[in-house]
Amino acid sequence: MSDMTELNEPVEDGHLVRDEVRRISKSVHARRVATSRLMMVLCAVALLVAAVPLVMLIAELVKNGLPQLNKAFFTTEPQTPTLIAPNAAGGVSNAIVGSLALTVYASVLAIPLGILVGVYLAESESKLASILRVIAQTMAGAPSILMGLFAFSFIVHDLNIGFSALAGSFALAVLMMPVIIIATEIAVRNVPNSLREAGLALGARNHKVSLRIVLPTALSGIVTGTILAISRAVGETAPVLLVIGGGFINQWRPLDPVSSLPLSIFENAKSQWPAQRLQVWGAALVLVAFVFVLSLTARIWATRKQQVRN
Amino acid sequence: MADIQSKTATTESISRGPIAMQLRDVAVSFHGRTAVRDCTFDIAKNQVTSLIGPSGSGKTTLLRALNRLHDLTPGAKVTGQILLDGVDIYRGNVTVTELRTRVGMVFQRPNPFPTMSIYDNAVSGLRFNGIKKKSLLDEAAESSLRSAALWDSVSSRLKVSASNLSGGEQQRLCIARALALDPEVLLMDEPTSALDPVATLRIEELMTSLKSRVTVVIVTHNMQQAARISDDCAFLLMGEDRAGELIEFDTTEKIFNNPVDSRTLDYTLGRFG
Numbered sequence: 306m307s308d309m310t311e312l313n314e315p316v317e318d319g320h321l322v323r324d325e326v327r328r329i330s331k332s333v334h335a336r337r338v339a340t341s342r343l344m345m346v347l348c349a350v351a352l353l354v355a356a357v358p359l360v361m362l363i364a365e366l367v368k369n370g371l372p373q374l375n376k377a378f379f380t381t382e383p384q385t386p387t388l389i390a391p392n393a394a395g396g397v398s399n400a401i402v403g404s405l406a407l408t409v410y411a412s413v414l415a416i417p418l419g420i421l422v423g424v425y426l427a428e429s430e431s432k433l434a435s436i437l438r439v440i441a442q443t444m445a446g447a448p449s450i451l452m453g454l455f456a457f458s459f460i461v462h463d464l465n466i467g468f469s470a471l472a473g474s475f476a477l478a479v480l481m482m483p484v485i486i487i488a489t490e491i492a493v494r495n496v497p498n499s500l501r502e503a504g505l506a507l508g509a510r511n512h513k514v515s516l517r518i519v520l521p522t523a524l525s526g527i528v529t530g531t532i533l534a535i536s537r538a539v540g541e542t543a544p545v546l547l548v549i550g551g552g553f554i555n556q557w558r559p560l561d562p563v564s565s566l567p568l569s570i571f572e573n574a575k576s577q578w579p580a581q582r583l584q585v586w587g588a589a590l591v592l593v594a595f596v597f598v599l600s601l602t603a604r605i606w607a608t609r610k611q612q613v614r615n
Numbered sequence: 616m617a618d619i620q621s622k623t624a625t626t627e628s629i630s631r632g633p634i635a636m637q638l639r640d641v642a643v644s645f646h647g648r649t650a651v652r653d654c655t656f657d658i659a660k661n662q663v664t665s666l667i668g669p670s671g672s673g674k675t676t677l678l679r680a681l682n683r684l685h686d687l688t689p690g691a692k693v694t695g696q697i698l699l700d701g702v703d704i705y706r707g708n709v710t711v712t713e714l715r716t717r718v719g720m721v722f723q724r725p726n727p728f729p730t731m732s733i734y735d736n737a738v739s740g741l742r743f744n745g746i747k748k749k750s751l752l753d754e755a756a757e758s759s760l761r762s763a764a765l766w767d768s769v770s771s772r773l774k775v776s777a778s779n780l781s782g783g784e785q786q787r788l789c790i791a792r793a794l795a796l797d798p799e800v801l802l803m804d805e806p807t808s809a810l811d812p813v814a815t816l817r818i819e820e821l822m823t824s825l826k827s828r829v830t831v832v833i834v835t836h837n838m839q840q841a842a843r844i845s846d847d848c849a850f851l852l853m854g855e856d857r858a859g860e861l862i863e864f865d866t867t868e869k870i871f872n873n874p875v876d877s878r879t880l881d882y883t884l885g886r887f888g
Contacts, residue, residue: 499726503789506682506720507740507796508712517743521730 366590373587383553383569386578394580395553397588402555403470403563404592408539410474410559415481416531422482423489423527424515438490445483452476453544461548468550470563476544481534488530492523529603536599540592542567566592633660635800635830636681636718641695643676643685649858650676654695656849656864658800663822663831665845665867667838669882672851673859674834675723678802681832682718683711699800716744719793719829721803725785727777727792733760734773736788740796755795762828763791764821783814790821794829801825803833807840819844838883842871850879 381396422441426434456476460466496519504514520527550562551572557563570588573581634657642652651673658664666674676685683704685691697704704714719740727736735742737756746752756773760766765787769780777788786806793801803822807815822831822844835841841848848870850863863870863879874880881887 497726499722499724500728502684502720503722503726503728503792504739504743505687506684506715506722507743507792508714508716509740509743510712513743517739518728518730522728524730 366586366593369583369586370590373584374590378584378587382555383581383584386580391578392580394578394584397566397569397584397591399553399555400564400566400569400588401591402557403549403568404539404565406470406557406559406563407474407477407545407549407565408535410470411477411481411538412531412535414474414478415485415534419482419485419531419534420489420527423486424493424520426486426490427493428515437486441483441486444479445487448543449480449541450543450546452479453547455479456544457547466560468548468562469560470549470557471559473545473549473563473565474559476548477538477541480541480544481538484534484537485527485531488533489523489527492526492530493519495526496522525606529606532599532603532606536596536603539599540567540596542571546571632662634658635660635699636832637696637698637701639696639698641677641680641693641697643673643680644692644694645688646690649856651851651859653860654849654851656847656861658830658832659847660830661826661828662846663826663833663844664847664849665841666832666834666849666851667836667841667882668851668859668862669853669887670836671853671857671859673853674851675804676859677851678804678832678834681800681802682715682720684720686711712744716740716796717798718800718802719796719798721786721789721793721801721806723805724809725782725789727780727785727788729776729778731777732774733769733777733780733788736777737791737795740792744796759791759795760788762794762825763787764817764824765791781814783810783817786810786814786818787821790818794825798829800830800832803831805834805836808836815840838871838885842867850874850876850882852878852882 378396379401380398382399383397384393384395386393422437426438426441453476456472456479460472460475461468466472500518500522501514504518505511509517545565545568549565549568551564551568552562553564566588570585570592573585573588576582636658638654638656638658641654643650654677666678668674679685680693681697681704683693685693693705698707699709699714699717702709704718728739731739734756737759738746738752741752741755757766757770760769765784768784769775769788777785780788786809790801790806807818810818819840822833825831833841833845845867848865848867849861850870851859852862854860863874863876865874870879871883874883
């Protein structure tokens with residue numbers, strides 16, 4: 306009986322637990338406010354520290370790059386300065402044409418294949434699918450120079466095609482593919498099953514459900530992933546370094562050597578001529594602007610995706 | 616066999632008009648585990664038949680067997696007979712895609728195709744089945760949207776994305792999408808559980824008005840809803856082995872006012888579930 310009384314006491318007292326919670330909550334309130342402010346300050350400081358190198362980089366890039374940008378920079382092929390004309394470095398049109406060609410060829414190789422494999426991984430439960438998934442994930446993290454080595458030994462050497470845009474775009478395609486595969490798989494998996502069922506319940510066959518419902522719904526995710534893969538490929542130096550051969554002329558034929566913006570930067574940065582070293586900044590600015598536009602496009606697609614979801 | 620007869624005893628007494636679908640000892644199992652069994656009853660043509668029962672009693676599982684939506688679930692098996700117009704939908708001379716155009720389905724959550732416009736959603740079933748003729752599609756879009764009481768509010772914005780509609784409108788669009796194929800039977804899986812009371816009321820009114828052109832089978836958790844809108848009612852309950860089974864099938868009036876089984880009475884009175 307005494308036990309019962311003890312148990313009952315707090316209840317008769319009012320609300321022991323509730324009172325205690327309120328007391329503690331009051332006593333720690335001031336400390337919580339102070340901690341919260343301190344954390345905010347720390348976050349702000351961290352943000353500043355992180356932003357400083359980024360801002361410096363962009364400022365340096367614009368400061369040195371912008372004066373380089375004129376019509377001749379985009380439209381003329383490079384030339385080697387001489388003692389008589391030390392500032393005659395020409396333009397980088399060869400690198401722009403080469404980069405565009407490489408990107409287009411790599412996209413043609415990687416995008417259809419990557420999307421199909423991604424859809425397969427999302428829809429199949431087979432052993433092959435899980436093996437492919439592991440390979441794609443490993444490849445996504447592989448150092449990009451590896452793709453260059455592979456393209457060199459396979460395309461340039463074994464197939465005896467030589468230094469060429471094809472070899473470079475092959476290396477870039479191998480680099481892009483895992484990114485596209487993974488993005489596609491995620492996008493297709495994210496399509497709610499209820500939409501597939503809705504299609505089936507209307508008498509649609511499986512391939513129609515895939516083509517008319519699943520792919521369009523997943524499209525924004527696939528496009529976002531693909532654009533990110535392209536923007537990564539555009540800026541890559543290592544994979545193309547070993548295989549595209551370079552050269553000063555504007556050319557886009559797949560079997561001949563080409564230049565590219567990253568390669569031109571790599572070569573010119575080592576130049577003894579200040580004019581060529583300055584040109585590097587212009588090329589870098591063009592490259593960054595291109596990647597920026599691509600990422601922005603990807604972002605816009607991603608927001609579109611969310612609107613569809615909501 | 617004796618079991619089946621005892622179950623049909625109640626159904627025979629109420630088979631009044633023509634029959635749309637017949638269920639004979641239907642059971643559904645997943646990987647050998649029975650989810651629902653012993654379902655024998657007739658679905659009367661141009662009537663609303665409701666499936667009621669607590670969670671886990673197998674209502675939705677049974678409903679999805681009626682248009683073979685379990686076909687794609689690995690390990691799912693449907694036994695017994697389900698007859699549509701006298702033809703066994705699992706073994707008879709009917710393809711699964713044809714069956715699904717004849718037995719439409721509306722799901723628990725509105726699921727219009729988000730990348731399609733209102734118009735494209737309404738005619739999607741027709742397009743999936745190869746109908747391309749513009750005049751036919753236009754006509755089907757208007758008549759199905761009218762039947763779903765949606766035409767007046769969307770006729771001016773047919774090209775707008777279906778995701779812009781409210782939840783209730785989306786669900787009516789899903790009903791229109793199913794109706795566009797002019798099915799004989801419309802299956803509805805708790806079609807109002809994600810909707811507010813006003814939208815729910817509109818769907819309920821719609822179901823009553825649709826009776827003249829389509830047979831409706833509805834799963835509902837809401838007993839008032841079953842009482843309000845259905846003509847016949849099947850009560851399912853989870854058995855001791857956690858498999859759902861049909862307890863009683865009769866007219867809704869009888870199920871709610873004078874059921875044979877005491878468990879039915881307990882459930883409709885809200886004593887459990």
